[in-house]
Amino acid sequence: MRYAWLCHPVTVTGVLVLLINDHLLKHTWPGFVTGKLSDVAGLVVAPALLALLLRRRADLAAILATGVAFALVKTTETGAELASQAWTFVAGPSRVLADPTDLLALPALALAWWVRARSLSRPSSSRWRIIVTMPLALLAVTATSSATPPYSAESVEVDSGGRISVPTYGRTTWISDDGGLSWSEITGDNHPRPAQSAQCVPGQATRCYRITAGRLGVEQSDDGGRTWRPSWEVTGDALERVTRQYGGQAPDLRSRALAVQARPGGHVVVVANGVDGLAIRDTSGTWRRIGWPGLRTAEVDTGPEWGVALFLAACVLFGGVGAGLRRYTRAYTGSAVAACLGLLLLLNGWPTPSDDISLPLRVLGFLAVLTGGVICVVLAVGRTRPVATAVGVLGAPLVYGSVYLPFAGWAEGTPESYSVAVAIASLLTAIVVLTSAALIRHDTRRPKPFPDE
Structure with missing residues (x-):
């Protein structure tokens, strides 16, 4: 039933609104409308995701926890700071601002509760719907925001x-x-x-x-x-x-x-x-x-390094899972390549109001990631060797951390030198990738515990 809540048409619509608004429209037409639209859609989607982590019949707790967390982030500097740190680790340099006017979106939680009630009478969602909706929902809620102080010191x-x-x-x-x-x-x-x-x-x-x-x-x-x-x-x-x-x-x-x-x-x-x-x-x-005395300075933009970390993590994930695939290897490889190339377009095509070419490129990249990723998941479920799958799933975040964390430290001044951060990231990444490759190679040489389908 909890999956039916996440896969309800209203929740799925909220996911799509978040994806399009936060990853496309906000960067092209920033303003009040796109900002509040994200808050409303996020409050519809977040409780359904949170409910998956809780015990059954804890749906009310998921909605209340979402509302309390949202209120703390939007009304307190401590909440905004904690959210900024969490989003920076997950989605690259981010800044979440306390803005009490965003509380206008709280009534959207009533819509989330209505959707939850409607999902009780719906049959269990099919596996393909869950497979498609889950990663989309996780991607949708990791949009970032940034801000710099609205000052400019011109004289003393x-x-x-x-x-x-x-x-x-x-x-x-x-x-x-x-x-x-x-x-x-x-x-x-x-x-x-x-x-x-x-x-x-x-x-x-x-x-x-x-x-x-x-x-x-x-x-x-x-x-x-x-x-x-x-x-x-x-x-x-x-x-x-x-x-x-x-x-x-x-x-x-x-x-x-x-x-x-x-x-x-x-x-x-x-x-x-x-x-x-x-x-x-x-x-x-x-x-x-x-x-600016007493004010937090703007975040150091480590976006390029975050993009490299995310791309390499995706390659390790697709590569590890694909190395243990027993059938449809060509279709899987082609879809994985399309997803990775689409991710490159997304990471290198952030649109600005004066950049009309990057927007269609980013849309193309988004479609490639979505289509390729979904096909890979559908082909991989039930057809991969467990060890290879585990290596891909666990190796991806390890590669992400080994690439990104040294540069996140450099942004804070430790290490002081950018070249030292490059050396640390290269060494850690090489260790993770070589270890992953060795584990997969060792597993493929073992006798298969089951016949090919």
Whole structure:
């Protein structure tokens, strides 16, 4: 009966809405309608999936758990953060935002309960419906979302009272009364003065600072501006991380303005870095890139590495299962190749409003993954060697983790070097793939426990 709930036409419609809206429409026409449509469809589908993990007659618990989890994620920063971490591991760099207006979708749980009641009188779903619906539902609920702070620091001002102000586009200004040690955010009309790109330390005309043109950096002069040397800049792996944080805004990543303030024990320098927020030199001479005080910075985009991990995991899954197939090997291989090639199109064809060609390519890739995957599942069920199937099913997530996790660590600064992350990922992946191949080869050399069909 629980499978009948998942395979009910309304639930299946919700799955299709999630797939089309989250993986296609949201990227082409982002906005209120596509955002809320995903919430409604997700609340219809999620209880049916969750009920599969619970004991029979726990359907009410599945619906209540879905509603409570949804409310916590949408109304608390802790819930949104936990959801972000979970989705990042499952579906690549993701950001789930707390948005209380999404609670408008909660009445969709009533529709889920109605569907559950209707499914009680339906006969058990056939195996092919379950096989098709289950992976589609899991794929549908793994859409991602991201966001960056809606600020851009364009100037820095120090008033006669020693207050440091950083006006941003819009009605937000960041204020510090202690030389940049702490910051507060105020809203209201701001009228920033023209950006100041260079300044000498008050009372110390020989020490001067200026922003580095076209880069995230500051230069320093100790002879009143006659010669300059780098004082702080973002380079190498740190620059790669920053560039990936802001994606399409990366070409505009540069320092905009600075201000120097004399403080007891030395001086401080505050730098406005556009969308990247602030950088500060304290009185000890230490530079810190602090971004937006108190706000979570944008996620480092490890999308390309996530795509490679997902593609290799799919190859291991299809390859492992196919290696133990006793019949229909040609049809299975062709379908598996089509599914993997379709996955490549999906991973490399994310559409944007100005990219009309990638949308049909992505639709084609989606159809190839769907068709090829379903055919492979139908052909494989009941016809594969258990060991080969187990190797494929277990090896796929191991390959995914061995490829993706080193780069996820690099995005957080450990390891520091991208080349080290590449070496770690390559070594771990090679171990998993070679071990999987050895296990399958050993199994195929054993006598078959059953005759060919």
